[in-house]
Amino acid sequence: MTRSWSSFGLDLHLDLQVTAKRRSGLESALRAAIQDGRLPAGTLLPSTRGLARDLGLSRGTVTAAYGQLVEEGFLATRPGSGTTVVGLASRALATEPSPPAPPCLRHDLRPGLPDVSAFPTSAWLAATRRVLTGARPEIFAAGDPQGRIELRQALADYLGRTRGVVAAPDRIVITSGYHQGVILLSGVLAAGGVTSAAVEDPGHNVFRQAVQRGGVATTPLPVDQQGARVDMVPPGTGAVFLTPSHQYPTGVPLHAGRRQAVCAWARSTGGVVVEDDYDGEYRYDRQPIGALQGIAPENVVYCGTASKTLGPALRLAWMVLPPHLVRKVVQAKQDADRFTETLSQLVLADLIAGYAYDRHIRAARLRYRRRRTLLLDRVAAVPGLAVHGVPAGLHSLLTLSAIGPTEAEVLDRCAAHGLGIRGLTELHHDPDGRPQGLLVGFAAPSERGYPAALDALFAVLRSA
Numbered sequence: 001m002t003r004s005w006s007s008f009g010l011d012l013h014l015d016l017q018v019t020a021k022r023r024s025g026l027e028s029a030l031r032a033a034i035q036d037g038r039l040p041a042g043t044l045l046p047s048t049r050g051l052a053r054d055l056g057l058s059r060g061t062v063t064a065a066y067g068q069l070v071e072e073g074f075l076a077t078r079p080g081s082g083t084t085v086v087g088l089a090s091r092a093l094a095t096e097p098s099p100p101a102p103p104c105l106r107h108d109l110r111p112g113l114p115d116v117s118a119f120p121t122s123a124w125l126a127a128t129r130r131v132l133t134g135a136r137p138e139i140f141a142a143g144d145p146q147g148r149i150e151l152r153q154a155l156a157d158y159l160g161r162t163r164g165v166v167a168a169p170d171r172i173v174i175t176s177g178y179h180q181g182v183i184l185l186s187g188v189l190a191a192g193g194v195t196s197a198a199v200e201d202p203g204h205n206v207f208r209q210a211v212q213r214g215g216v217a218t219t220p221l222p223v224d225q226q227g228a229r230v231d232m233v234p235p236g237t238g239a240v241f242l243t244p245s246h247q248y249p250t251g252v253p254l255h256a257g258r259r260q261a262v263c264a265w266a267r268s269t270g271g272v273v274v275e276d277d278y279d280g281e282y283r284y285d286r287q288p289i290g291a292l293q294g295i296a297p298e299n300v301v302y303c304g305t306a307s308k309t310l311g312p313a314l315r316l317a318w319m320v321l322p323p324h325l326v327r328k329v330v331q332a333k334q335d336a337d338r339f340t341e342t343l344s345q346l347v348l349a350d351l352i353a354g355y356a357y358d359r360h361i362r363a364a365r366l367r368y369r370r371r372r373t374l375l376l377d378r379v380a381a382v383p384g385l386a387v388h389g390v391p392a393g394l395h396s397l398l399t400l401s402a403i404g405p406t407e408a409e410v411l412d413r414c415a416a417h418g419l420g421i422r423g424l425t426e427l428h429h430d431p432d433g434r435p436q437g438l439l440v441g442f443a444a445p446s447e448r449g450y451p452a453a454l455d456a457l458f459a460v461l462r463s464a
């Protein structure tokens with residue numbers, strides 16, 4: 001018979017045979033729980049008095065059972081610290097072989113990651129305290145699938161002010177990352193009859209796959225010096241996914257004429273433009289270009305994320321939708337995982353409304369601008385290396401000299417030196433014969449770690 005007991009605040013779950021003798025039954029149940037790992041080494045057991053009361057046994061029976069297991073080496077007692085489980089060195093648990101550990105990076109120059117060592121911990125803690133102080137109990141109940149109104153309101157103000165987005169709170173949906181947003185939206189578009197979407201080539205392969213997972217086939221849209229070739233959207237396309245402020249990965253912004261053209265395409269065909277504004281806050285030479293959504297709010301889905309400003313661990317992102325898509329996307333969100341966790345939404349809302357989010361981004365912008373300049377200085381000293389894209393974002397694309405090492409050779413050497421970096425080739429729909437290059441994320445290391453990370457990268461490039 002399986003029963004759980006709670007004694008003096010400690011819960012203990014035992015398979016206790018009620019037919020067996022009481023003491024030996026308890027001993028066997030404890031022994032079995034220790035041997036099969038359910039009670040690991042160091043576990044504090046309930047007091048004899050508490051366990052006896054919970055099990056309806058005499059205290060003497062429990063004391064005797066504990067004593068027997070101490071003698072057998074399963075338990076240890078120390079005056080004042082109770083009875084604990086002793087580790088079994090010889091215990092052979094049937095376990096699956098562990099998956100190989102991810103390679104340990106000595107230097108992290110992967111693109112798209114912010115410097116999480118600069119996470120605004122104090123501001124986050126203070127905001128959490130404000131949110132919890134006097135919070136109504138309903139914040140711990142089931143949440144709103146559309147997202148907390150406090151966050152949607154704060155984002156509506158923030159996105160209008162900083163990105164020119166036309167965003168009423170009732171058009172915003174909070175998702176667990178842009179990744180989830182793409183899957184939900186693609187599913188909604190597929191259910192509405194969209195069979196094919198154009199996506200940038202090169203572009204982020206993970207999000208291309210997310211569109212496909214949502215049930216929509218993808219066709220490649222070439223990218224040149226003016227951004228995606230929106231004039232090449234094939235007939236029959238129902239959606240175009242773009243990174244207009246800072247094309248991922250080439251770093252070029254979408255030309256003004258093309259911004260107008262893709263909005264005109266959406267208006268005339270009823271198609272949807274999905275704007276991934278993943279790092280739109282970070283422009284280093286001038287004011288950021290306003291969001292595309294501001295030109296055609298009825299046809300563009302604007303997507304933003306906290307992954308590049310605070311950290312991807314939060315899984316907080318937002319979509320500003322044309323009215324006809326809101327209800328369907330909210331339903332898809334509810335079907336997927338009911339709602340995004342509430343507390344962090346409220347904390348982010350507090351940070352945005354109190355301008356701590358602005359201050360954090362402004363400080364990060366200064367640091368990242370300096371880092372990009374340092375990177376460019378180092379690149380200039382290596383013949384054949386060239387930097388692409390405008391001064392913006394968290395990464396730069398470097399192309400290699402035709403006579404030097406290949407992308408694969410550089411990536412291999414980086415990996416051998418514990419240096420995290422990404423290649424351009426895998427971001428093409430069809431990697432064969434496509435331009436090679438390196439994506440260097442200058443934001444990911446800590447301030448102290450960045451110079452050493454650059455040294456490591458340029459040592460590899462020189463030795464190659």
Ligand SMILES: Cc1ncc(COP(=O)(O)O)c(C=O)c1O
Nearest residue numbers: 112177178179248278305307317
């Ligand atoms: C191009 C691009 N868009 C969006 C995101 C944000 O994704 P998420 O919000 O799911 O972390 C990333 C992050 O890697 C990205 O590289």
